[in-house]
Each structure stands twice: as C-alpha cells, then as structure tokens.
Amino acid sequence: MIRITDVRKRYDGAAPGEEALRGCSLEIQEGEFVAIVGTSGSGKTTLLNVIGGLDTSYSGTVEVFGRTLKTLSDGELATFRNGQIGFVFQHFSLLDHLTALENVALPFHFARETHGIDPIARATEALTDLGLGAKLNERPGNLSGGQKQRVAIARALFFKPRLLLCDEPTGSLDTKTGEQIIQTFEQLNADGYTVVIITHEARVSRAAKRLVQIEDGQIVSGEAAP
Amino acid sequence: MNFKALTHVVAQNVKRSKKSFLMSGFGIIVGISTFVFFLGLGEGVRNVVLGEIFLVDQVEVVPKRFDTGFTVFSGGRTLDDTVVEELNGIEGVESVFPKMKFTFPTRGYGGKKLFGRQIWAEIIADGLDPALVEKDLSDPSVFQDWEATQTCSEDAACPAGRRCTNGQCTKMTCQYREQTYLGDCPGESYCAADTKRCEMPIPVIASNHLLELYNGSLATALGGAKGGAKMLKLSKATVIGFQLNLTLGKSFLGRAAKSKPLTRRVKLVGFSDKAIMVGMTMPLAYVRRFNQRFAGDDAAKTYHSIVLKVDDQTRVPEVVQAVKEGGFDLADSTENAERAANIIRTVESVFALISLVIVGIAAVNISQMFFMIIYQRKREIGVLRAVGASRNDVRFLIMGEAALIGVVGGTFGVLAGYGGSRLIDYLATHLPEFPYKPESFFAFPPWIWVAGVGIAVLFCVIGAFFPADTAARQDPSVALTQ
Numbered sequence: 249m250i251r252i253t254d255v256r257k258r259y260d261g262a263a264p265g266e267e268a269l270r271g272c273s274l275e276i277q278e279g280e281f282v283a284i285v286g287t288s289g290s291g292k293t294t295l296l297n298v299i300g301g302l303d304t305s306y307s308g309t310v311e312v313f314g315r316t317l318k319t320l321s322d323g324e325l326a327t328f329r330n331g332q333i334g335f336v337f338q339h340f341s342l343l344d345h346l347t348a349l350e351n352v353a354l355p356f357h358f359a360r361e362t363h364g365i366d367p368i369a370r371a372t373e374a375l376t377d378l379g380l381g382a383k384l385n386e387r388p389g390n391l392s393g394g395q396k397q398r399v400a401i402a403r404a405l406f407f408k409p410r411l412l413l414c415d416e417p418t419g420s421l422d423t424k425t426g427e428q429i430i431q432t433f434e435q436l437n438a439d440g441y442t443v444v445i446i447t448h449e450a451r452v453s454r455a456a457k458r459l460v461q462i463e464d465g466q467i468v469s470g471e472a473a474p
Numbered sequence: 475m476n477f478k479a480l481t482h483v484v485a486q487n488v489k490r491s492k493k494s495f496l497m498s499g500f501g502i503i504v505g506i507s508t509f510v511f512f513l514g515l516g517e518g519v520r521n522v523v524l525g526e527i528f529l530v531d532q533v534e535v536v537p538k539r540f541d542t543g544f545t546v547f548s549g550g551r552t553l554d555d556t557v558v559e560e561l562n563g564i565e566g567v568e569s570v571f572p573k574m575k576f577t578f579p580t581r582g583y584g585g586k587k588l589f590g591r592q593i594w595a596e597i598i599a600d601g602l603d604p605a606l607v608e609k610d611l612s613d614p615s616v617f618q619d620w621e622a623t624q625t626c627s628e629d630a631a632c633p634a635g636r637r638c639t640n641g642q643c644t645k646m647t648c649q650y651r652e653q654t655y656l657g658d659c660p661g662e663s664y665c666a667a668d669t670k671r672c673e674m675p676i677p678v679i680a681s682n683h684l685l686e687l688y689n690g691s692l693a694t695a696l697g698g699a700k701g702g703a704k705m706l707k708l709s710k711a712t713v714i715g716f717q718l719n720l721t722l723g724k725s726f727l728g729r730a731a732k733s734k735p736l737t738r739r740v741k742l743v744g745f746s747d748k749a750i751m752v753g754m755t756m757p758l759a760y761v762r763r764f765n766q767r768f769a770g771d772d773a774a775k776t777y778h779s780i781v782l783k784v785d786d787q788t789r790v791p792e793v794v795q796a797v798k799e800g801g802f803d804l805a806d807s808t809e810n811a812e813r814a815a816n817i818i819r820t821v822e823s824v825f826a827l828i829s830l831v832i833v834g835i836a837a838v839n840i841s842q843m844f845f846m847i848i849y850q851r852k853r854e855i856g857v858l859r860a861v862g863a864s865r866n867d868v869r870f871l872i873m874g875e876a877a878l879i880g881v882v883g884g885t886f887g888v889l890a891g892y893g894g895s896r897l898i899d900y901l902a903t904h905l906p907e908f909p910y911k912p913e914s915f916f917a918f919p920p921w922i923w924v925a926g927v928g929i930a931v932l933f934c935v936i937g938a939f940f941p942a943d944t945a946a947r948q949d950p951s952v953a954l955t956q
Binding site: 293294297300302303305322323325326327329330331335337341343345346350354355356357358359403 | 951
C-alpha cells in the first residue's frame with residue numbers, strides 16, 4: 249500500500265508561499281491502476297517523484313509498501329527503487345549508446361542482490377513479451393517512438409517491481425501507438441502490477457480504474473482508495 | 475554496485491566518448507612519459523655514479539684530518555684493532571674491514587704480452603680483508619694469503635710449488651736463473667730470488683675505475699705515443715691472469731726502504747670497486763707482513779682506513795654521525811658519495827616535479843572534461859538514479875572512467891618514456907667512448923613502472939573527484955526534467 253500524508257514541497261528559488269505540493273494526502277492500494285490528472289504545472293510529476301523516492305526534500309510522510317521513504321538512506325532508497333519501483337518517462341529516457349537489450353538490463357548493474365538472475369535472458373524475455381524480440385540489438389536511434397517506449401517499459405519491468413510509475417507515457421506518441429501502450433499498461437495491471445500514471449490525456453485516464461485530480465499542488469478528488 | 479558491473483558500465487561509457495578520453499589521455503601520456511623518462515635517467519645515473527664511482531652502502535673512516543689553510547695533515551686517533559672493535563659496535567654497522575697501504579716504496583715491471591713492451595711503473599698498493607670483496611670475484615678462493623699455513627693429506631691438496639710434508643704444505647726449493655728471472659717451479663709458481671723457493675704469485679685485484687680510465691683515456695694516449703695507432707681496449711676477461719713483477723722496497727723516485735728489497739710476482743685475479751682507485755689491492759696479511767719488514771711493527775698494526783659496511787643504505791647518515799662523534803673523519807670517497815647522492819637526488823626531484831606539474835595540468839584538463847561530460851549526461855544520470863543507482867554508484871562510475879583513462883594513459887606513458895630511453899641509448903652508441911660510459915643511461919626498476927601507472931590513476935581520479943561528487947549530488951528529479 250502507498251500512503252501519502254500531508255506532503256508539502258517547495259522548490260529552491262520559488263517565491264514564499266509558492267508550493268508545488270500543498271498538503272497532499274493520498275492512498276493507493278496494491279494492484280490498483282490509478283491515473284493522476286491535472287493541468288501542466290499542477291504538481292503531478294512532483295507527486296510522482298515523491299512517491300518514487302526520487303525527491304526526498306519535502307515535508308510530510310510518504311510510505312510505500314510499509315517503508316517510510318524519508319527514513320531510508322540514499323543507498324537503501326536506491327535499492328528500493330531498483331527492486332520495487334519501475335519508472336516509465338514521457339521521453340523514454342533510454343541511453344542512446346546502449347542496445348535495447350543493454351538498456352533493459354541496466355537495473356541489473358545497480359542491484360545489491362541479483363538472486364542468480366541472468367540479465368541477458370531476463371532482458372530478452374521482457375523485450376520478447378512486449379513484441380520486440382527482433383529488436384534486441386538495435387540502438388534507440390533505430391527504433392520508432394512506440395518501440396522505444398516498450399523498451400522503457402521492459403526496463404521498468406526488469407526486476408518485476410510491485411509498482412510502475414509512469415510520467416506521461418503516451419505524451420510523445422501518436423494516437424495509435426499511444427493506444428497500444430495504454431493496452432500494455434492495462435495488461436500489466438491485470439497481471440498484478442500496481443500502475444500509477446500521470447497524464448493529462450483523457451484516453452489514458454479512461455483506462456485507469458481510479459482518477460486522482462490535482463490542482464495547484466492540491467489533490468481535489470480521488471484521494472481515498474476504494 | 476559490484477566491481478564487475480562497475481567495469482562493465484565504465485567500459486560502455488568510455489567506448490562512446492573515445493574522442494574526449496583520447497584527448498585527455500594524451501596529456502597524461504605526455505606527463506607520465508616525461509616522469510618515467512627522468513626517473514629512469516635518474517636511476518641509471520645513480521647506478522653508475524653511486525654503484526660504480528662512489529659507493530653509498532659503505533662508509534670509509536680515516537683518522538681525523540686538520541686543515542690549517544695551507545695544508546691538511548692527519549692527526550687524531552690511530553686506526554688500530556681497538557678502533558676496529560669500537561667501530562664494529564656502532565648500530566647499523568654490519569661488518570668492518572680495515573685497509574692498510576704499503577708504507578714503503580715499490581716499483582713494478584712487466585706487461586709485454588699485454589702492451590707489446592715492458593712497462594715500468596711506481597706501484598701503489600694496499601691490502602684488505604678478502605671477505606670484503608668475495609661477492610665481487612667469480613672465484614673468491616684465488617684471492618687468499620698463500621703464505622698462511624695450509625694443512626694437507628697429499629701433495630695434490632697443496633698449491634703449485636708446494637709439497638705435503640707432515641700434514642702441512644711446504645714450499646719446494648728451486649734453482650733461480652738470474653738471466654731469465656725464472657726457475658724450475660711447477661704450475662704457476664715461480665722461483666723467488668731471495669728464498670730460492672717456489673712461491674705462488676700474490677693475488678691482487680684492481681678497481682673497475684682503473685680499467686675505465688685505461689679504456690676511456692689511457693688507451694688513446696698510449697696509442698698516440700706509438701704513432702697514432704690506437705691501442706686495444708681491454709676487457710676484464712683479457713686482463714685477468716695478467717702478471718707483474720714487483721720490487722718491494724725500491725723506487726724510481728730515488729727513495730728506498732732500509733731493508734733489503736724483495737722481488738715478488740703478483741697476479742690479477744679480479745676487479746672490485748673496493749680495490750684502491752689507482753694501484754693494486756692484495757689480501758691484508760701480505761701488506762701487514764711487508765709493512766713489518768720494511769717499516770716496522772707500528773706500520774704493521776696501523777690501518778689507513780676502515781670500511782664500515784652498513785646493513786641498510788638509509789642508515790648511512792646515522793653511522794656517519796656516530797663516526798664523526800667518535801673523533802674520526804670520512805674518506806674523500808665517502809664524502810663525495812654523499813655529495814653525489816645529494817646532487818642526483820636534487821636533480822631527480824626537480825625533473826620529477828616538472829613531470830608531475832605536466833600530469834597535474836592534465837588532471838585539471840580531465841576535471842574540466844568530466845564537468846562537461848556530466849553536464850551533457852545530466853538526464854542520463856537521473857535515469858541511472860531512477861533505475862537504482864545510489865549517489866556512490868554515480869561517484870564510482872565517474873571516477874572509474876577517470877581511473878581507466880589513468881590506467882590506459884599511464885601504461886602508454888610508461889611505454890613512451892621507456893621507448894624514449896631506448897632511443898637515447900641508441901643515439902648514445904654513436905657518442906665517443908668516455909670513462910664510465912654505461913651500456914644504458916637508464917634503469918627501470920619495477921617501482922618506476924608501478925609509480926608511472928599509479929600516479930596517472932591517482933591524478934585522474936583526483937581530477938574527476940569534484941565532477942563525480944557534483945554528479946552524485948545532482949537531484950535526480952531535477953535531472954530527469956532536463
């Protein structure tokens with residue numbers, strides 16, 4: 249379970265009283281498919297970074313799967329992200345000098361415990377499952393937008409995390425490809441993954457089972473788990 | 475992040491930024507090659523100067539000298555067996571070897587086989603304990619006092635010209651022929667004119683300096699005297715076994731000892747840096763006996779210098795201090811060695827410092843390059859943090875890349891420095907011969923190779939430290955928005 253309680257966040261250099269998050273509280277149950285929607289600058293990405301442990305300079309409490317993120321050291325937090333959370337970003341965030349296979353296997357290099365996993369076999373499996381079995385050794389430059397995003401999803405799934413955090417995953421894709429990606433997330437949720445997607449697109453929010461509305465750094469609806 | 479993963483990711487990163495790394499590595503190569511070149515040169519020069527010209531692991535003690543401004547005269551305590559014992563007690567002294575010079579005139583003649591004509595010369599000689607030079611001789615048993623009592627069970631166990639009589643080797647009698655200076659003695663023994671007995675030639679050793687001086691200067695000069703044709707350069711193998719006749723107690727300079735002169739034959743058996751610089755050195759017992767015969771009992775008990783072998787070169791200064799506090803002086807050779815060692819150390823340090831400045835500039839360049847790289851990779855670093863990299867992982871990645879530049883740059887630098895030294899050595903073969911001209915002007919003990927690569931890695935890692943720290947402290951949530 250993810251529980252966010254009275255989280256406030258102010259960026260360095262922001263004017264006094266100008267907060268990105270203003271006392272946000274939210275609960276998400278394991279296995280949910282939640283879409284966080286809001287206008288640009290409303291605090292969606294900030295909220296996602298806080299849940300994912302990428303941003304720790306806030307006040308309030310963020311508890312993810314029973315761990316209070318603020319109490320974790322940098323190393324513990326990195327291990328937590330590595331094993332429990334998968335990130336998918338709008339602009340794919342693939343490393344151009346690596347092949348699809350190497351990009352997917354990237355989390356393996358930072359794992360403290362690898363449990364005897366063969367990174368090549370695991371990455372191949374993840375890419376094949378997403379229909380990219382023929383593109384294993386292609387570099388991102390040779391892939392289409394949809395393929396890139398599926399490589400990014402495969403990377404997020406490498407350690408089969410409990411939580412997928414997706415920041416505008418269809419924002420850089422055409423309608424048809426975006427639909428395919430949305431279907432992928434629906435399938436992953438059906439497989440048991442907890443999916444939290446940030447979006448301002450209606451088609452994405454329609455796929456989610458719960459909508460959380462955020463405006464000016466405040467959650468205005470959908471904060472409580474069903 | 476384990477080491478295997480670190481090297482894997484570092485290798486991937488270095489592979490894609492080959493051009494930047496080559497540019498940065500070039501500075502390291504230049505700096506390290508200079509560093510290794512000068513260190514190798516310093517070591518090579520040190521080996522020649524301190525290993526062949528001045529010896530630094532031994533201290534030669536002489537009686538205290540007094541300088542009046544017009545002249546220098548010896549005084550202070552006489553070097554005798556009591557002093558030998560006293561010096562042996564100094565901490566750091568491994569062993570003590572007294573040296574005694576001839577205190578009477580001697581002249582020598584011979585050398586026709588070697589030089590094509592008989593050479594007459596005033597002879598300077600001294601004696602030392604054979605144990606001091608046993609490591610320098612291929613067969614130390616030949617440098618011994620043949621006059622010492624030798625027990626035997628049969629004639630074959632005795633040296634040439636001796637028979638086994640009553641369990642001891644005794645000299646055979648012989649007929650001396652005045653015209654040929656020869657007799658009827660067997661083997662290498664010869665018939666002594668005074669005793670009419672077969673004597674073994676006195677074994678002597680010469681200094682490496684003497685051969686260097688001959689080959690480097692005298693050969694040309696003597697060749698000139700023969701009408702411009704150069705005389706052959708002599709090798710150690712050529713001159714070992716060379717014999718010379720000595721007339722002890724006689725001088726070309728008109729001074730003679732009071733006792734009746736003796737004629738003895740000497741045989742060169744080897745070379746050592748501990749031998750007298752110009753002259754010959756024989757086992758101490760011979761000199762002691764000759765001094766007693768020609769100069770009296772006191773001359774047979776008084777040493778001219780005492781060599782202290784120090785157990786560790788680094789303890790030489792404290793031994794020197796103890797010697798001076800004991801009321802003795804150091805022989806010129808020891809003082810020169812100290813002076814030479816200081817000069818070499820200073821010159822070596824200056825060159826090493828210049829090289830390190832070059833490496834330091836390269837490290838600054840590397841620092842700038844890494845600042846540029848982390849700026850370019852800002853978002854990528856954010857991605858790495860998102861997939862599980864900790865701050866330390868990011869630090870190690872950047873410093874790992876720097877270390878790899880150091881290893882590669884350092885290795886090429888060391889090889890370039892070594893290559894430069896080979897080139898200089900090759901060019902030096904075209905230089906005219908001069909005393910102590912070494913086969914190589916350089917020496918590369920393993921520590922130079924290790925230091926070359928090690929310093930390259932160290933400077934690269936230092937150069938990358940601040941960029942790596944900056945990258946590690948980067949807020950991943952901000953980096954991902956870039």
